[in-house]
Amino acid sequence: MPRVSSHDDAFIKTSHNPSITSRLPFLIPDFLSRILYRELLYEMDSDEDMRPISPINKPINKGKGKATDLMHEMDENLPWVEKYRPVSLDDVVSHKDITSTIEKFIEKSRLPHLLFYGPPGTGKTSTILAVARRIYGTNYKKQILELNASDDRGIDVVREQIKNFAETRTLFSKGFKLIILDEADMMTTAAQAALRRVIEQYTKNVRFCIICNYVNKIIPAIQSRCTRFRFSPLPIQEVEKRLNVVIETEGVKLTDDGKKALLRLSKGDMRRALNVLQACHAAYDLTGETEVYNCTGNPQPADIATIVNSMFSDEFTTSYKMISTMKTERGLALQDLLNGAYEYIDELELKPNSRIYLLDSLATTEHRLASGANEKIQLTGLLGAFKNAVELSQKT
Secondary structure, three states: OOOOOHHHHHHHHHOOOHHHHOOHHHHHHHHHHHHHHHHHHHHHHOOOOOOOOOOOOOOOOOOHHHHHHHHHHHHHHOOHHHHOOOOOHHHOOOOHHHHHHHHHHHHOOOOOOEEEEOOOOOOHHHHHHHHHHHHHHHHHHHOEEEEEOOOOOOHHHHHHHHHHHHHOOOOOOOOOEEEEEEOHHHOOHHHHHHHHHHHHHOOOOEEEEEEEOOHHHOOHHHHOOOEEEEOOOOOHHHHHHHHHHHHHHHOOOEOHHHHHHHHHHHOOOHHHHHHHHHHHHHHOOOEOHHHHHHHHOOOOHHHHHHHHHHHHHOOHHHHHHHHHHHHHHHOOOHHHHHHHHHHHHHHOOOOHHHHHHHHHHHHHHHHHHHOOOOHHHHHHHHHHHHHHHHHHHHHO
16 A cells, blocks of 8 residues: 655645635645656656766857858859859949949939849849949848849739838838839839839839830830939940959860850840850860850851851752751751841941842841741741842842
């Protein structure tokens, strides 16, 4: 029979007292605490449960070194377009007139709504991100809303994301936040109309930067409310300067012919130049002209010269078979051949009527290809246009 302590006996006797039972709801928690306390004492008396706990000898990583290695790895894995993106307005390649004007706006705290337009890869997004860093410092991401309007192009985005962000005021020293709408020319007309009203309503605490490739696709109501800046294609000299910095930093082995081909294909597009350079560096130990054209899938200048000369001088059937075979072996599209043929014809000495006829035929063929026409049929039509151009030059 289990032994009953004096404390337990007294507790049992008092439990039959009416004055105590009336207070039972208040005594139950105390009773439970007594039971738990006794169980704890019994466990402490057991030698098995009192064995010392062996310390954990695993070293504790504070995380600083690990974070440093992680950041270094992230920098190494970044695309060069992001890795070498300008941080400040002074780092922006070319467009000094634009950056100096915006700098004056910031100094006088009179930054208007901005509209940046121009071809891709000319520094529109990099410029506005540099402006955000200039205004807000390192915490600029908390003060901006960056949207790509080609993905979120409907009116719901204006009513929900943009309006919700614009309604809240900033808690920092600067009196306004920044909303960046990239590729805004892809927004629907209804979304642009709704955006116009939001721009008017929240001018006190929000500035908008609208970025697009074609300004004619932005409704006039938005254009009139923004200060417009046109970003023209970058000069080849400026692209070459930035490429030289990247080549030296990354240790890229690039020949002079390869650099000329890269600059020729970039056509003032810094993003395209850096992407092609990184792709060639990953694929080849030494990058020359041939490697650049193979990496981009563009026809080489020698192939373009062969094709154009064949269309001018060879018979129709011979030229058609040769071009078809080259397209199949090299994996070329007729659209790529048109671009190369245009550049090659532009350097030839042709009579005005023949040049005009050929350029018009190239434009017509390109339009039909964009509409989904058959490449073989369009190639035969292009060959016929070259034969007609030869006859025109012989008549005059």
